[in-house]
Amino acid sequence: MTRQTIQTDKAPAAVGTYSQAVKVGNTVYISGQLGFDPETMELKEGFEAQAKQVFENIKAICEAAGGSLNDVVKFNVSLTDLNDFAALNEVFVANLSEPYPARAAVQVAALPKGGVVEIESIMYIE
Numbered sequence: 001m002t003r004q005t006i007q008t009d010k011a012p013a014a015v016g017t018y019s020q021a022v023k024v025g026n027t028v029y030i031s032g033q034l035g036f037d038p039e040t041m042e043l044k045e046g047f048e049a050q051a052k053q054v055f056e057n058i059k060a061i062c063e064a065a066g067g068s069l070n071d072v073v074k075f076n077v078s079l080t081d082l083n084d085f086a087a088l089n090e091v092f093v094a095n096l097s098e099p100y101p102a103r104a105a106v107q108v109a110a111l112p113k114g115g116v117v118e119i120e121s122i123m124y125i126e
Contacts, residue, residue: 001025010060012036015112021061028065028123032078033057034115047084047116051091054119059095067125069095074122077105081116088117 006021006028014020014031021030035050036043036057044053059069077088085105092100111118 006030006061006065008060008064010038010064011057012038012041021065023065026125028062028067028125030058030061030065030072030121030123032076032118032120033061034111034113034118036113043113043115047081048087048091050115051084051088051117054117055091055095058119058121062123065123065125067123070097071123071125072096072121073101073124075101075103076120077103078108078111078118079105079116080108080111082107084116 001024004023005019006023008020011020011033018031021028033054034043035053037053038057038060044050055069058072062068062071079085079088088105
């Protein structure tokens with residue numbers, strides 16, 4: 001098995017013992033992304049701004065791995081408040097087209113650095 005780590009300056013640097021993404025064969029496993037601006041490493045303010053930034057971060061990592069958001073086959077979403085679910089759907093619609101990938105969304109007690117949304121993803125590229 002050949003593992004390749006993916007790293008781009010267009011997404012926030014890892015703040016722990018993990019890679020932004022790892023590619024194995026045609027599958028890319030993208031670590032959970034929070035709403036950090038990659039230039040300032042500051043968390044955006046509010047749910048919508050964080051969710052939009054999360055997608056920008058995932059998009060940058062997808063591109064660094066040779067793919068795009070359209071190649072993502074699964075998203076795993078963690079929210080600190082499920083009342084943000086409708087707003088989450090709006091951000092997904094703004095960033096994706098049908099057929100939509102698989103997705104899970106759960107409410108969690110807390111996220112790192114006070115984030116309100118974290119999304120990890122799996123991308124398949126040919």
